[in-house]
Amino acid sequence: MALLAGKHISYWVDSTFDTNSNYPSNIENITVDVAIVGAGIAGLTAAYLLKKAGKTVAVVEAQQIATGASGHTTAKVTSLHQLIYAELIKEIGEEKARIYGESNEAAVEFVAALVQSEQIDCDFSRKSTYTFADTEDKLTKIQNEYEAVLKLGLPASFVKETSLPFDITGAVKFDNQAQFHVRKYLLHLASKIAGSGSYMLQGVRVKTVEESVPCRVVTEQGTLKANDVIVTTQIPIVDQGLFFAKSYPQRSYIVGAKIDPAIAPEGMYIGVGEGYRSIRTTPYNDGLLLLVGGEGHKVGSVTNTEEKYQNLEAYIRSNFKVESIDYRWSSQDLVSFDKLPYIGKLTPMNNHVYVATGFSLWGMSKGTLSGMILSDLILGKDNPWASLYDSLRATPFITQQSIKQNMDVGMHWVGDRLKGLQNWSTSDVKPGVGELITYKGDKVAVYKDESGKVNAVSAVCPHLGCIVSWNSGEKSWDCPCHGARFTCEGKVIQGPAVKDLEKKVVD
Numbered sequence: 001m002a003l004l005a006g007k008h009i010s011y012w013v014d015s016t017f018d019t020n021s022n023y024p025s026n027i028e029n030i031t032v033d034v035a036i037v038g039a040g041i042a043g044l045t046a047a048y049l050l051k052k053a054g055k056t057v058a059v060v061e062a063q064q065i066a067t068g069a070s071g072h073t074t075a076k077v078t079s080l081h082q083l084i085y086a087e088l089i090k091e092i093g094e095e096k097a098r099i100y101g102e103s104n105e106a107a108v109e110f111v112a113a114l115v116q117s118e119q120i121d122c123d124f125s126r127k128s129t130y131t132f133a134d135t136e137d138k139l140t141k142i143q144n145e146y147e148a149v150l151k152l153g154l155p156a157s158f159v160k161e162t163s164l165p166f167d168i169t170g171a172v173k174f175d176n177q178a179q180f181h182v183r184k185y186l187l188h189l190a191s192k193i194a195g196s197g198s199y200m201l202q203g204v205r206v207k208t209v210e211e212s213v214p215c216r217v218v219t220e221q222g223t224l225k226a227n228d229v230i231v232t233t234q235i236p237i238v239d240q241g242l243f244f245a246k247s248y249p250q251r252s253y254i255v256g257a258k259i260d261p262a263i264a265p266e267g268m269y270i271g272v273g274e275g276y277r278s279i280r281t282t283p284y285n286d287g288l289l290l291l292v293g294g295e296g297h298k299v300g301s302v303t304n305t306e307e308k309y310q311n312l313e314a315y316i317r318s319n320f321k322v323e324s325i326d327y328r329w330s331s332q333d334l335v336s337f338d339k340l341p342y343i344g345k346l347t348p349m350n351n352h353v354y355v356a357t358g359f360s361l362w363g364m365s366k367g368t369l370s371g372m373i374l375s376d377l378i379l380g381k382d383n384p385w386a387s388l389y390d391s392l393r394a395t396p397f398i399t400q401q402s403i404k405q406n407m408d409v410g411m412h413w414v415g416d417r418l419k420g421l422q423n424w425s426t427s428d429v430k431p432g433v434g435e436l437i438t439y440k441g442d443k444v445a446v447y448k449d450e451s452g453k454v455n456a457v458s459a460v461c462p463h464l465g466c467i468v469s470w471n472s473g474e475k476s477w478d479c480p481c482h483g484a485r486f487t488c489e490g491k492v493i494q495g496p497a498v499k500d501l502e503k504k505v506v507d
Protein backbone atom coordinates (compact mmCIF):
# COMPACT_ATOMS: atom_id res chain seq x y z
CA MET A 1 0.00 0.00 0.00
CA ALA A 2 1.32 3.43 -0.97
CA LEU A 3 2.20 5.94 1.72
CA LEU A 4 0.34 9.11 0.83
CA ALA A 5 1.13 12.62 2.02
CA GLY A 6 -1.37 14.93 3.72
CA LYS A 7 -4.38 14.52 5.98
CA HIS A 8 -7.06 12.44 4.31
CA ILE A 9 -9.93 14.89 4.73
CA SER A 10 -11.35 17.83 2.80
CA TYR A 11 -9.80 21.10 3.96
CA TRP A 12 -13.30 22.67 3.98
CA VAL A 13 -14.53 20.03 6.41
CA ASP A 14 -11.36 19.89 8.52
CA SER A 15 -11.24 23.66 9.07
CA THR A 16 -14.88 24.02 10.20
CA PHE A 17 -16.67 22.70 13.24
CA ASP A 18 -18.25 19.31 13.69
CA THR A 19 -22.01 19.88 13.56
CA ASN A 20 -22.95 16.57 15.17
CA SER A 21 -24.23 18.15 18.37
CA ASN A 22 -25.62 21.32 16.78
CA TYR A 23 -28.73 20.01 15.08
CA PRO A 24 -31.39 17.54 16.22
CA SER A 25 -32.44 14.33 14.51
CA ASN A 26 -35.89 14.11 16.06
CA ILE A 27 -38.52 14.34 13.33
CA GLU A 28 -41.58 13.41 15.43
CA ASN A 29 -44.75 15.28 14.42
CA ILE A 30 -43.08 17.66 11.99
CA THR A 31 -45.25 19.18 9.27
CA VAL A 32 -43.89 22.00 7.13
CA ASP A 33 -44.62 23.77 3.87
CA VAL A 34 -41.45 22.43 2.19
CA ALA A 35 -39.12 19.56 3.13
CA ILE A 36 -35.65 19.60 1.61
CA VAL A 37 -33.68 16.35 1.50
CA GLY A 38 -29.93 17.02 1.51
CA ALA A 39 -28.02 19.91 3.11
CA GLY A 40 -25.60 20.82 0.34
CA ILE A 41 -25.46 24.05 -1.63
CA ALA A 42 -28.64 23.42 -3.67
CA GLY A 43 -30.77 22.36 -0.70
CA LEU A 44 -29.57 25.04 1.69
CA THR A 45 -29.92 27.81 -0.92
CA ALA A 46 -33.51 26.71 -1.62
CA ALA A 47 -34.28 26.41 2.11
CA TYR A 48 -32.83 29.85 2.85
CA LEU A 49 -34.84 31.50 0.06
CA LEU A 50 -38.09 29.71 0.89
CA LYS A 51 -37.87 30.57 4.57
CA LYS A 52 -37.11 34.18 3.71
CA ALA A 53 -40.24 34.18 1.53
CA GLY A 54 -42.36 33.11 4.51
CA LYS A 55 -42.53 29.32 4.06
CA THR A 56 -41.83 26.87 6.86
CA VAL A 57 -39.09 24.45 5.84
CA ALA A 58 -37.37 21.32 7.17
CA VAL A 59 -33.93 20.43 5.83
CA VAL A 60 -33.13 16.75 6.38
CA GLU A 61 -29.49 15.64 6.12
CA ALA A 62 -28.29 12.05 6.52
CA GLN A 63 -24.77 12.99 7.61
CA GLN A 64 -23.32 16.35 8.64
CA ILE A 65 -24.20 19.60 6.88
CA ALA A 66 -22.18 20.24 3.70
CA THR A 67 -19.94 17.20 4.00
CA GLY A 68 -21.09 15.54 0.77
CA ALA A 69 -20.27 16.85 -2.71
CA SER A 70 -20.49 20.47 -1.51
CA GLY A 71 -17.86 19.85 1.15
CA HIS A 72 -15.45 18.24 -1.31
CA THR A 73 -15.44 20.68 -4.22
CA THR A 74 -12.72 23.12 -5.29
CA ALA A 75 -15.30 25.83 -4.38
CA LYS A 76 -14.90 28.01 -7.47
CA VAL A 77 -17.93 30.20 -8.02
CA THR A 78 -17.84 30.90 -11.72
CA SER A 79 -19.72 30.78 -14.99
CA LEU A 80 -16.59 29.63 -16.89
CA HIS A 81 -17.01 25.85 -16.80
CA GLN A 82 -13.80 24.71 -18.47
CA LEU A 83 -15.03 24.21 -22.06
CA ILE A 84 -18.79 24.44 -22.44
CA TYR A 85 -20.02 27.38 -24.50
CA ALA A 86 -18.78 26.32 -27.95
CA GLU A 87 -20.37 22.91 -27.41
CA LEU A 88 -23.62 24.37 -26.11
CA ILE A 89 -23.93 26.70 -29.12
CA LYS A 90 -23.41 23.72 -31.40
CA GLU A 91 -25.81 21.40 -29.55
CA ILE A 92 -28.62 23.66 -28.34
CA GLY A 93 -28.09 26.97 -30.15
CA GLU A 94 -26.92 30.44 -29.27
CA GLU A 95 -30.01 31.58 -27.42
CA LYS A 96 -29.99 28.70 -24.94
CA ALA A 97 -26.21 28.92 -24.52
CA ARG A 98 -26.69 32.60 -23.66
CA ILE A 99 -29.26 31.67 -21.00
CA TYR A 100 -26.76 29.16 -19.57
CA GLY A 101 -24.14 31.91 -19.26
CA GLU A 102 -26.55 34.51 -17.94
CA SER A 103 -28.03 32.18 -15.32
CA ASN A 104 -24.65 30.99 -14.04
CA GLU A 105 -23.46 34.61 -13.88
CA ALA A 106 -26.59 35.37 -11.85
CA ALA A 107 -25.66 32.56 -9.46
CA VAL A 108 -22.19 34.04 -8.96
CA GLU A 109 -23.75 37.42 -8.20
CA PHE A 110 -26.31 35.81 -5.88
CA VAL A 111 -23.52 34.32 -3.75
CA ALA A 112 -21.62 37.62 -3.75
CA ALA A 113 -24.71 39.59 -2.69
CA LEU A 114 -25.60 37.10 0.04
CA VAL A 115 -22.07 37.14 1.47
CA GLN A 116 -22.33 40.93 1.55
CA SER A 117 -25.86 41.25 2.98
CA GLU A 118 -25.39 38.50 5.58
CA GLN A 119 -21.78 39.48 6.29
CA ILE A 120 -20.73 35.84 5.91
CA ASP A 121 -17.18 35.19 7.03
CA CYS A 122 -16.23 32.64 4.35
CA ASP A 123 -12.97 33.80 2.71
CA PHE A 124 -15.00 35.11 -0.21
CA SER A 125 -12.94 36.99 -2.77
CA ARG A 126 -13.38 38.13 -6.33
CA LYS A 127 -10.94 36.42 -8.69
CA SER A 128 -10.50 35.87 -12.39
CA THR A 129 -10.99 32.36 -13.75
CA TYR A 130 -9.00 30.90 -16.61
CA THR A 131 -9.40 27.89 -18.89
CA PHE A 132 -5.93 27.36 -20.30
CA ALA A 133 -4.04 25.29 -22.85
CA ASP A 134 -0.48 24.32 -22.02
CA THR A 135 0.43 22.93 -25.44
CA GLU A 136 -0.07 24.12 -29.03
CA ASP A 137 -2.33 21.21 -29.90
CA LYS A 138 -4.86 22.19 -27.22
CA LEU A 139 -4.97 25.83 -28.26
CA THR A 140 -7.70 25.42 -30.90
CA LYS A 141 -10.15 24.39 -28.18
CA ILE A 142 -9.38 27.56 -26.24
CA GLN A 143 -9.75 29.73 -29.35
CA ASN A 144 -13.11 28.12 -30.16
CA GLU A 145 -14.32 28.69 -26.62
CA TYR A 146 -13.18 32.30 -26.72
CA GLU A 147 -15.10 32.92 -29.97
CA ALA A 148 -18.18 31.32 -28.40
CA VAL A 149 -18.13 33.38 -25.20
CA LEU A 150 -17.57 36.60 -27.16
CA LYS A 151 -20.68 35.81 -29.22
CA LEU A 152 -22.64 35.36 -26.01
CA GLY A 153 -21.46 38.64 -24.51
CA LEU A 154 -19.79 37.03 -21.50
CA PRO A 155 -17.05 38.91 -19.59
CA ALA A 156 -14.16 37.28 -21.44
CA SER A 157 -10.70 38.04 -22.72
CA PHE A 158 -8.00 35.94 -24.37
CA VAL A 159 -4.60 35.94 -22.65
CA LYS A 160 -1.22 34.29 -23.13
CA GLU A 161 0.32 35.38 -19.84
CA THR A 162 -0.83 34.27 -16.38
CA SER A 163 0.72 34.07 -12.92
CA LEU A 164 1.05 30.28 -13.21
CA PRO A 165 4.67 29.17 -12.80
CA PHE A 166 4.75 27.61 -16.28
CA ASP A 167 4.09 28.78 -19.83
CA ILE A 168 0.70 28.43 -21.41
CA THR A 169 -0.23 28.73 -25.07
CA GLY A 170 -3.46 30.60 -24.41
CA ALA A 171 -6.39 30.99 -22.01
CA VAL A 172 -9.94 32.25 -21.88
CA LYS A 173 -10.22 34.57 -18.88
CA PHE A 174 -13.42 35.64 -17.09
CA ASP A 175 -13.09 38.59 -14.71
CA ASN A 176 -15.09 39.24 -11.57
CA GLN A 177 -15.73 35.61 -10.67
CA ALA A 178 -15.33 34.38 -7.10
CA GLN A 179 -13.94 31.80 -4.73
CA PHE A 180 -14.89 31.07 -1.14
CA HIS A 181 -14.71 28.61 1.74
CA VAL A 182 -17.79 26.62 0.83
CA ARG A 183 -18.51 25.03 4.21
CA LYS A 184 -18.22 28.30 6.12
CA TYR A 185 -20.74 29.75 3.66
CA LEU A 186 -23.12 26.80 3.97
CA LEU A 187 -22.88 26.56 7.76
CA HIS A 188 -24.00 30.16 7.84
CA LEU A 189 -27.02 29.39 5.62
CA ALA A 190 -27.82 26.34 7.80
CA SER A 191 -27.74 28.51 10.93
CA LYS A 192 -30.58 30.61 9.45
CA ILE A 193 -32.99 27.70 8.92
CA ALA A 194 -34.32 26.59 12.32
CA GLY A 195 -37.01 28.52 14.20
CA SER A 196 -40.52 29.94 13.57
CA GLY A 197 -41.83 26.53 12.50
CA SER A 198 -38.75 25.54 10.46
CA TYR A 199 -36.19 22.82 11.20
CA MET A 200 -32.60 21.94 10.39
CA LEU A 201 -32.25 18.18 10.98
CA GLN A 202 -29.12 16.13 10.78
CA GLY A 203 -28.28 12.42 11.03
CA VAL A 204 -31.64 11.49 9.47
CA ARG A 205 -31.44 9.22 6.42
CA VAL A 206 -34.44 9.51 4.12
CA LYS A 207 -35.52 6.17 2.67
CA THR A 208 -38.14 7.42 0.25
CA VAL A 209 -40.48 10.27 -0.61
CA GLU A 210 -44.16 9.68 -1.39
CA GLU A 211 -46.27 12.26 -3.16
CA SER A 212 -49.71 12.66 -1.58
CA VAL A 213 -51.58 15.43 0.21
CA PRO A 214 -49.43 16.20 2.10
CA CYS A 215 -46.23 14.51 0.80
CA ARG A 216 -44.53 12.00 3.10
CA VAL A 217 -40.78 11.97 3.65
CA VAL A 218 -40.09 8.52 5.08
CA THR A 219 -36.93 8.25 7.17
CA GLU A 220 -35.34 5.65 9.41
CA GLN A 221 -36.55 7.70 12.40
CA GLY A 222 -40.15 8.27 11.29
CA THR A 223 -42.14 10.25 8.72
CA LEU A 224 -42.22 13.97 8.11
CA LYS A 225 -45.03 15.70 6.21
CA ALA A 226 -44.75 18.59 3.76
CA ASN A 227 -46.80 20.19 0.98
CA ASP A 228 -43.75 20.17 -1.31
CA VAL A 229 -40.50 18.23 -1.23
CA ILE A 230 -37.15 19.07 -2.84
CA VAL A 231 -34.63 16.23 -3.23
CA THR A 232 -31.05 17.54 -3.49
CA THR A 233 -29.06 14.41 -2.67
CA GLN A 234 -26.73 14.77 -5.67
CA ILE A 235 -28.24 11.76 -7.42
CA PRO A 236 -31.86 11.65 -6.26
CA ILE A 237 -32.52 8.92 -3.68
CA VAL A 238 -35.89 8.40 -5.37
CA ASP A 239 -35.54 6.45 -8.60
CA GLN A 240 -38.76 7.34 -10.43
CA GLY A 241 -37.24 10.14 -12.53
CA LEU A 242 -34.54 7.76 -13.89
CA PHE A 243 -31.89 10.45 -13.42
CA PHE A 244 -29.37 7.69 -12.71
CA ALA A 245 -29.86 6.61 -16.36
CA LYS A 246 -29.48 10.15 -17.75
CA SER A 247 -26.09 10.85 -16.20
CA TYR A 248 -22.97 9.11 -14.95
CA PRO A 249 -20.93 9.46 -11.72
CA GLN A 250 -17.46 10.95 -12.02
CA ARG A 251 -14.82 10.89 -9.29
CA SER A 252 -11.90 13.34 -9.06
CA TYR A 253 -9.10 14.09 -6.63
CA ILE A 254 -7.66 17.14 -4.86
CA VAL A 255 -4.33 17.64 -3.09
CA GLY A 256 -3.70 20.68 -0.87
CA ALA A 257 -0.15 22.01 -0.41
CA LYS A 258 1.13 24.88 1.72
CA ILE A 259 3.01 27.30 -0.53
CA ASP A 260 4.78 30.61 -0.20
CA PRO A 261 2.17 33.36 -0.81
CA ALA A 262 4.82 35.51 -2.52
CA ILE A 263 5.00 33.10 -5.47
CA ALA A 264 1.45 31.76 -5.48
CA PRO A 265 -0.67 32.00 -8.65
CA GLU A 266 -3.40 34.64 -8.56
CA GLY A 267 -6.83 33.50 -9.77
CA MET A 268 -8.50 30.17 -10.50
CA TYR A 269 -7.41 27.90 -13.33
CA ILE A 270 -8.41 24.79 -15.17
CA GLY A 271 -6.59 23.07 -18.02
CA VAL A 272 -8.10 21.14 -20.92
CA GLY A 273 -7.62 17.73 -22.47
CA GLU A 274 -6.20 14.53 -21.06
CA GLY A 275 -4.59 15.00 -17.62
CA TYR A 276 -6.02 18.50 -17.07
CA ARG A 277 -5.55 20.18 -13.68
CA SER A 278 -7.74 22.51 -11.65
CA ILE A 279 -5.76 25.08 -9.63
CA ARG A 280 -6.63 27.68 -6.99
CA THR A 281 -5.39 28.88 -3.60
CA THR A 282 -7.23 29.56 -0.36
CA PRO A 283 -6.21 31.41 2.83
CA TYR A 284 -4.62 28.92 5.20
CA ASN A 285 -3.37 29.70 8.71
CA ASP A 286 -0.88 32.51 8.09
CA GLY A 287 -0.31 31.61 4.44
CA LEU A 288 -1.92 29.96 1.46
CA LEU A 289 -3.04 26.45 0.63
CA LEU A 290 -2.68 25.56 -3.03
CA LEU A 291 -5.43 23.21 -4.22
CA VAL A 292 -4.75 21.14 -7.31
CA GLY A 293 -7.45 18.82 -8.62
CA GLY A 294 -7.76 16.36 -11.47
CA GLU A 295 -7.23 12.66 -12.30
CA GLY A 296 -10.98 12.19 -12.86
CA HIS A 297 -12.51 8.86 -13.84
CA LYS A 298 -15.86 7.19 -13.83
CA VAL A 299 -16.75 5.87 -10.36
CA GLY A 300 -15.79 2.25 -9.80
CA SER A 301 -13.60 2.04 -12.92
CA VAL A 302 -10.29 2.37 -11.01
CA THR A 303 -9.26 0.31 -7.98
CA ASN A 304 -5.81 1.73 -7.29
CA THR A 305 -6.98 5.27 -6.61
CA GLU A 306 -3.94 5.96 -4.41
CA GLU A 307 -2.04 6.47 -7.64
CA LYS A 308 -4.32 9.42 -8.43
CA TYR A 309 -3.12 11.26 -5.33
CA GLN A 310 0.50 10.40 -6.14
CA ASN A 311 0.12 11.86 -9.64
CA LEU A 312 -1.29 15.11 -8.27
CA GLU A 313 1.45 15.36 -5.65
CA ALA A 314 4.12 14.82 -8.30
CA TYR A 315 2.53 17.52 -10.48
CA ILE A 316 2.46 20.01 -7.59
CA ARG A 317 6.06 19.29 -6.60
CA SER A 318 7.32 19.69 -10.16
CA ASN A 319 5.45 22.95 -10.85
CA PHE A 320 5.23 24.83 -7.53
CA LYS A 321 7.52 25.62 -4.62
CA VAL A 322 5.86 23.55 -1.95
CA GLU A 323 6.43 23.84 1.81
CA SER A 324 4.37 20.78 2.70
CA ILE A 325 1.59 18.56 1.36
CA ASP A 326 -1.17 19.00 3.95
CA TYR A 327 -4.42 17.61 2.52
CA ARG A 328 -5.87 15.13 0.08
CA TRP A 329 -9.46 14.24 -0.65
CA SER A 330 -11.69 13.14 -3.46
CA SER A 331 -15.01 14.25 -4.73
CA GLN A 332 -17.84 12.80 -6.77
CA ASP A 333 -20.37 14.43 -9.04
CA LEU A 334 -22.96 13.42 -11.58
CA VAL A 335 -22.38 14.39 -15.20
CA SER A 336 -25.58 14.80 -17.22
CA PHE A 337 -25.51 13.63 -20.82
CA ASP A 338 -26.22 17.11 -22.21
CA LYS A 339 -24.08 18.92 -19.56
CA LEU A 340 -27.16 20.81 -18.32
CA PRO A 341 -28.38 20.19 -14.79
CA TYR A 342 -31.83 18.70 -14.24
CA ILE A 343 -33.86 21.15 -12.15
CA GLY A 344 -37.60 20.75 -11.66
CA LYS A 345 -40.23 18.06 -11.10
CA LEU A 346 -39.26 14.47 -10.28
CA THR A 347 -41.56 13.04 -13.01
CA PRO A 348 -44.44 14.38 -15.15
CA MET A 349 -46.80 12.73 -12.64
CA ASN A 350 -45.35 14.66 -9.69
CA ASN A 351 -46.69 18.08 -8.84
CA HIS A 352 -45.02 18.49 -5.48
CA VAL A 353 -41.72 16.57 -5.58
CA TYR A 354 -38.76 18.40 -7.12
CA VAL A 355 -35.13 17.50 -7.84
CA ALA A 356 -31.84 19.16 -8.75
CA THR A 357 -29.04 16.97 -10.06
CA GLY A 358 -26.43 16.56 -12.80
CA PHE A 359 -24.24 19.56 -11.96
CA SER A 360 -21.43 18.07 -14.08
CA LEU A 361 -18.56 19.15 -11.77
CA TRP A 362 -19.65 22.82 -11.51
CA GLY A 363 -21.89 22.59 -8.47
CA MET A 364 -21.18 25.94 -6.84
CA SER A 365 -22.93 27.98 -9.52
CA LYS A 366 -25.36 25.27 -10.63
CA GLY A 367 -26.27 24.29 -7.05
CA THR A 368 -26.97 27.93 -6.22
CA LEU A 369 -28.93 28.28 -9.43
CA SER A 370 -30.96 25.18 -8.51
CA GLY A 371 -31.91 26.71 -5.16
CA MET A 372 -32.96 29.92 -6.91
CA ILE A 373 -35.06 28.14 -9.56
CA LEU A 374 -36.71 25.59 -7.24
CA SER A 375 -37.68 28.22 -4.69
CA ASP A 376 -39.27 30.27 -7.51
CA LEU A 377 -41.16 27.22 -8.81
CA ILE A 378 -42.56 26.45 -5.36
CA LEU A 379 -43.44 30.09 -4.73
CA GLY A 380 -45.25 30.20 -8.09
CA LYS A 381 -42.91 32.86 -9.49
CA ASP A 382 -41.79 33.00 -13.11
CA ASN A 383 -38.15 32.11 -13.53
CA PRO A 384 -36.48 33.04 -16.84
CA TRP A 385 -34.05 30.09 -16.74
CA ALA A 386 -36.29 27.26 -15.52
CA SER A 387 -37.28 25.92 -18.93
CA LEU A 388 -33.67 25.43 -20.10
CA TYR A 389 -32.92 23.19 -17.12
CA ASP A 390 -36.36 21.55 -16.90
CA SER A 391 -35.81 18.12 -15.39
CA LEU A 392 -38.55 16.75 -17.66
CA ARG A 393 -36.95 17.95 -20.90
CA ALA A 394 -36.50 15.43 -23.68
CA THR A 395 -33.30 13.80 -22.56
CA PRO A 396 -30.59 12.88 -25.02
CA PHE A 397 -30.71 9.14 -24.43
CA ILE A 398 -29.43 8.45 -27.93
CA THR A 399 -26.07 10.18 -27.96
CA GLN A 400 -22.65 8.59 -28.16
CA GLN A 401 -22.13 9.42 -24.48
CA SER A 402 -25.48 8.13 -23.22
CA ILE A 403 -25.30 4.91 -25.22
CA LYS A 404 -21.76 4.26 -24.00
CA GLN A 405 -22.64 4.98 -20.35
CA ASN A 406 -25.80 2.88 -20.30
CA MET A 407 -24.05 0.01 -22.12
CA ASP A 408 -21.32 0.31 -19.53
CA VAL A 409 -23.90 -0.10 -16.74
CA GLY A 410 -25.35 -3.17 -18.49
CA MET A 411 -21.88 -4.66 -18.87
CA HIS A 412 -21.14 -4.10 -15.18
CA TRP A 413 -24.47 -5.61 -14.19
CA VAL A 414 -23.77 -8.78 -16.12
CA GLY A 415 -19.96 -8.96 -16.34
CA ASP A 416 -19.16 -8.07 -12.74
CA ARG A 417 -21.04 -11.17 -11.61
CA LEU A 418 -18.02 -13.09 -12.91
CA LYS A 419 -15.72 -11.08 -10.65
CA GLY A 420 -14.79 -12.30 -7.18
CA LEU A 421 -11.87 -14.54 -6.50
CA GLN A 422 -12.84 -18.20 -6.40
CA ASN A 423 -11.37 -20.51 -3.77
CA TRP A 424 -10.27 -17.58 -1.63
CA SER A 425 -10.81 -17.39 2.05
CA THR A 426 -10.55 -14.38 4.34
CA SER A 427 -7.06 -15.51 5.36
CA ASP A 428 -5.91 -14.66 1.82
CA VAL A 429 -7.01 -11.02 2.18
CA LYS A 430 -4.19 -8.66 3.20
CA PRO A 431 -4.69 -6.22 6.11
CA GLY A 432 -5.89 -2.78 5.00
CA VAL A 433 -7.24 -4.16 1.72
CA GLY A 434 -10.69 -5.00 0.35
CA GLU A 435 -11.23 -7.98 -1.95
CA LEU A 436 -14.24 -9.41 -3.73
CA ILE A 437 -14.53 -13.12 -3.12
CA THR A 438 -17.04 -15.75 -4.14
CA TYR A 439 -18.31 -17.54 -1.06
CA LYS A 440 -20.79 -20.41 -1.44
CA GLY A 441 -21.85 -18.88 -4.77
CA ASP A 442 -22.38 -15.36 -3.37
CA LYS A 443 -20.30 -12.29 -4.21
CA VAL A 444 -18.88 -11.05 -0.93
CA ALA A 445 -16.95 -7.83 -0.29
CA VAL A 446 -14.32 -8.58 2.35
CA TYR A 447 -12.26 -5.93 4.11
CA LYS A 448 -9.58 -6.77 6.64
CA ASP A 449 -8.50 -3.91 8.89
CA GLU A 450 -4.91 -3.35 10.02
CA SER A 451 -5.50 -5.40 13.19
CA GLY A 452 -6.72 -8.34 11.10
CA LYS A 453 -10.42 -7.96 11.91
CA VAL A 454 -12.53 -9.14 8.98
CA ASN A 455 -15.63 -7.32 7.79
CA ALA A 456 -17.71 -9.18 5.22
CA VAL A 457 -20.72 -7.74 3.44
CA SER A 458 -22.68 -8.63 0.32
CA ALA A 459 -21.03 -7.16 -2.79
CA VAL A 460 -24.46 -6.61 -4.36
CA CYS A 461 -25.41 -2.93 -4.39
CA PRO A 462 -28.85 -2.48 -2.79
CA HIS A 463 -29.79 0.13 -5.41
CA LEU A 464 -30.25 -1.98 -8.55
CA GLY A 465 -27.99 -4.95 -7.92
CA CYS A 466 -24.61 -4.15 -9.54
CA ILE A 467 -21.45 -5.50 -7.92
CA VAL A 468 -19.41 -2.94 -5.96
CA SER A 469 -15.67 -2.32 -6.55
CA TRP A 470 -12.88 -1.63 -4.05
CA ASN A 471 -11.51 1.93 -3.92
CA SER A 472 -8.08 1.73 -2.26
CA GLY A 473 -7.47 5.49 -1.84
CA GLU A 474 -10.74 6.07 0.03
CA LYS A 475 -11.07 2.57 1.53
CA SER A 476 -14.65 2.37 0.31
CA TRP A 477 -16.83 0.09 -1.79
CA ASP A 478 -18.01 2.02 -4.86
CA CYS A 479 -20.75 1.00 -7.25
CA PRO A 480 -19.67 1.38 -10.89
CA CYS A 481 -23.27 1.63 -12.15
CA HIS A 482 -24.71 4.80 -10.60
CA GLY A 483 -22.08 5.80 -8.04
CA ALA A 484 -23.46 4.62 -4.69
CA ARG A 485 -20.67 4.33 -2.12
CA PHE A 486 -20.25 2.41 1.10
CA THR A 487 -17.66 2.42 3.89
CA CYS A 488 -15.34 -0.56 4.22
CA GLU A 489 -17.86 -1.88 6.77
CA GLY A 490 -20.66 -1.54 4.19
CA LYS A 491 -22.44 1.56 5.59
CA VAL A 492 -23.99 3.69 2.85
CA ILE A 493 -22.19 7.02 2.41
CA GLN A 494 -23.52 8.09 -0.97
CA GLY A 495 -26.78 7.48 -2.84
CA PRO A 496 -28.70 6.53 -4.85
CA ALA A 497 -28.58 3.53 -2.48
CA VAL A 498 -30.31 4.24 0.83
CA LYS A 499 -29.50 0.92 2.51
CA ASP A 500 -26.22 -0.54 3.78
CA LEU A 501 -24.58 -3.56 2.17
CA GLU A 502 -25.98 -6.67 3.81
CA LYS A 503 -23.75 -8.26 6.50
CA LYS A 504 -22.29 -11.68 5.65
CA VAL A 505 -20.59 -14.34 7.67
CA VAL A 506 -17.68 -16.08 5.96
CA ASP A 507 -15.03 -18.52 7.21
Ligand code: FES
Pocket residue numbers: 244461462463464465466479480481482483484495496497
Ligand atom coordinates in the same frame (compact mmCIF):
# COMPACT_ATOMS: atom_id res chain seq x y z
FE1 FES B 1 -27.24 1.77 -8.93
FE2 FES B 1 -25.41 0.54 -7.46
S1 FES B 1 -25.77 2.62 -7.61
S2 FES B 1 -26.81 -0.35 -8.84
